[in-house]
Amino acid sequence: MSVDAVGTTRRGRGARKAIRQTRDISMLPALKRGIPLTEPMSAERIAQIDNASMDILEQVGVVFRDPIALEDWRRAGADVRGETVHLDRALVRSLIQSIPSSFTYHARNPANNLPFGKDHAIFVPMTGAPFVRDLDDVRRNPTLEDLANFHKLSHMSPALHSSAHHIVEPYDHPISQRHLRITYSSMKHSDKTFMGMTTSPRNAQDVLEMSALLFGEDFMQTHPVVTGNINGNSPLVWDETMLGALRAFGQYNQPVLCSPFVLGGANTPASVAPTVAQLNAEALSALAYSQVVRKGMPAIYGHYLATVSMKSGAPMAGTPEISLMNMMIGQMARFYDVPWRTSNTLGGSKTFDAQAGYESASTMMAVLMSGANYIWHSAGWNEAGMHCSMAKFVVDAEQCAMGYRMAQGVNWDDFEDAMQAVRDVGPGGHYLGHPHTLENFQRAFFMPELFDNNSIEQWQAEGSVEITERALKQVRQMLGEYEEPKLDAGVNDALLDYIARREREIPAADALNQSF
């Protein structure tokens, strides 16, 4: 199989044109919020969390399981004892001051560039699913073709601002080489922003070199083009893989998400405010380290956050405590004046059922009220991240568009015209034929495509089609209508050459089918 054929459905241009519809796939600009933030903490409570986190950093310390990081910290003036780094609060405060509070996140199509940070937010699809619920709602291991399909759907969903990276894990390609194909698929199938794999420092290096082929290395040194996620091991540990990937991103001055991985009650105290205090200490330690690596490199306050059922040990989503913690974490990130990343539309259900709906919508509302800048896992996540559902992917993407509309706030520009309409219509009338209605109805009230609000009689006459089936029908339509935003031919060749060379260099022995 040639690299070029990976994940690309071949079809004649005529056939594609014939089924093309009028779907508007124009990306929405980065969300600029027009409603107030929900801030449950007073300035005193923020200071209490800050103080507790700084106490943790000073007294308990953070383990950096990485000789280079320990040496870096020594040079930076930290108190290093074995693998444990004790960080003085003055040092932490001084270091994080150089983190950019906002920047422009560049896409290969400049029309898709995104203002990032402050009161802007972007929606990024889920990543990392070891299973897909596919076009037939069958749960199975994903392939590169599945991944390509998700990248296409991301490209065509107006409220998604990124094609991310490994939305699903492509099990039909050797694990050691997978990051190359994943990165290429993100770049090829969408001209929105994307993410870079951080599964090892060398893999990160590959992603960054491929990004340099696409954007130019000089450009990258002054323009963010790819985000990498750096997970922590709560409580209070960062490992060599993640720290090495962070340094790779630092070399190219690219943004990293510094994300403690929190299972509240298992790797944090069983309590909301203390969990935030620990998470905050963890995030600060990595944010500070990013500035040791490269002063001024973009870094984003991050976290993955579930609460754990004390009955079963299972991670839970959409719980009231996760909502509260998101609100609080948003306040802490703003207190330090750094952008922040959270997770969206998390579902813990095995199927795309009502549970998934409640959990996803609760999460999205909380995240929007909290003012997150980088709203990750915004489409497809179910079964606690074990699968990405094609049906849920497009429903979530539409929910993002609805959440976007809410967070934009209220439009007032037709107010006086509408008041005239009230006078025209008068008591007991209706507005359906009024000029103000005819002029405004298209934009006035969001009409979700994937929700059925018809009468039961009409719904039954149309075959009693449930939401999963409706959503999968839309997925098929979208994939049929998809048109590739072609890479520049020279860049494409350079990327394919890079992949071919690296695949010759990287042993593939450990690989194919191992995880099926």
Next chain:
Amino acid sequence: MSVDAVGTTRRGRGARKAIRQTRDISMLPALKRGIPLTEPMSAERIAQIDNASMDILEQVGVVFRDPIALEDWRRAGADVRGETVHLDRALVRSLIQSIPSSFTYHARNPANNLPFGKDHAIFVPMTGAPFVRDLDDVRRNPTLEDLANFHKLSHMSPALHSSAHHIVEPYDHPISQRHLRITYSSMKHSDKTFMGMTTSPRNAQDVLEMSALLFGEDFMQTHPVVTGNINGNSPLVWDETMLGALRAFGQYNQPVLCSPFVLGGANTPASVAPTVAQLNAEALSALAYSQVVRKGMPAIYGHYLATVSMKSGAPMAGTPEISLMNMMIGQMARFYDVPWRTSNTLGGSKTFDAQAGYESASTMMAVLMSGANYIWHSAGWNEAGMHCSMAKFVVDAEQCAMGYRMAQGVNWDDFEDAMQAVRDVGPGGHYLGHPHTLENFQRAFFMPELFDNNSIEQWQAEGSVEITERALKQVRQMLGEYEEPKLDAGVNDALLDYIARREREIPAADALNQSF
């Protein structure tokens, strides 16, 4: 059939005790919010809405299709032209000043009394469904037994603060007499607060006389015990049925919800802020009239609010504009210092699927952020109110408990102990056995009973049970465990005598089976 047998499942006390479990059915107190309100309007925007609403009341006027109300308005100094009442803003402001901004809503069990208004909120189940999705998830016309079952579930759901009234329409009893049986069922099967039917002034009178048998007429004159809903016909019309019922409630000094019935875009302008301006004018006109009827009677700013799909004409729920309008309406009600009622967990789906989950959770989050005091339709609503689902009822009730927890805000009382736990556990440890965890895990993180967060392997091993089936299993368990909070025998006899007398007086000819 004797009245006493209506809706009551007969079973020996021994059998009931044998299956009794440890379910805690204690009602949660009225929610007292501990997180900030979401207020998208500045003081200037609030003034703009207020001014526009007052312009409508002065210039367009409101139709009161009711000779008594027109005469009342004339006496109160309004400018009455035919059926249209033009209300000067000074008159409106003066009238609504006597509306109590808070009061205690009394239940027959004083332990279930509720502080009402200001920063308190209560959850009330849905009402008015012409269909039930029953214990087998079959959609059919409901009976008095179904209604009794919903009243029992309301009684046993900690986060529900009311048994409401006709949660479902009992089609097995003559429509003309139904309100008597509905009221008795509310009173008998639960000792929480309840609602009173307003389907005619005479029906309201019956409800109030039955309430007087339960609470005493003198007590009612100074204590709210039953709420009645008064729907408006948007745009800008109130009818004789509703106004007559309002006056009946006024005679007993009982609270009325003054609820414009808004289908945004059909009976209001196709725009968010203008819809709020019209709805606000409508609510103000009824609130003001309540104080003409009886100065100082409790009245609640209300509304039913859907947006209309301009493609199909169908009402939609969970849309971004409904969320925004709830936030704005909350601001207006607080501006006038009156309590307000909204609607919760609205779903438009025909089944209990993901759509119902997204819509319900989006609505609940918006309503909680908006600070509503009387959160109606909080359990069971689906298919745009056409059916009440037993499965959804208990899931929604659990969601109310989760929303309640979120809106309470953050608990700080164990903060220092938990910081000691962080020091004890240290980097790389875990908290599962720590004394702080053992002491706090039960209350720390909400563990929903009806959501399955186990692994797919465990879920499959347990039979791949989906949420509807899980919820219906819980409904059966709850109904099996139900114990009636017995009415005082004398009161019960008086209520049954009242019903028997009124059923002799009211013709039943129009009735049975007519709507099946």
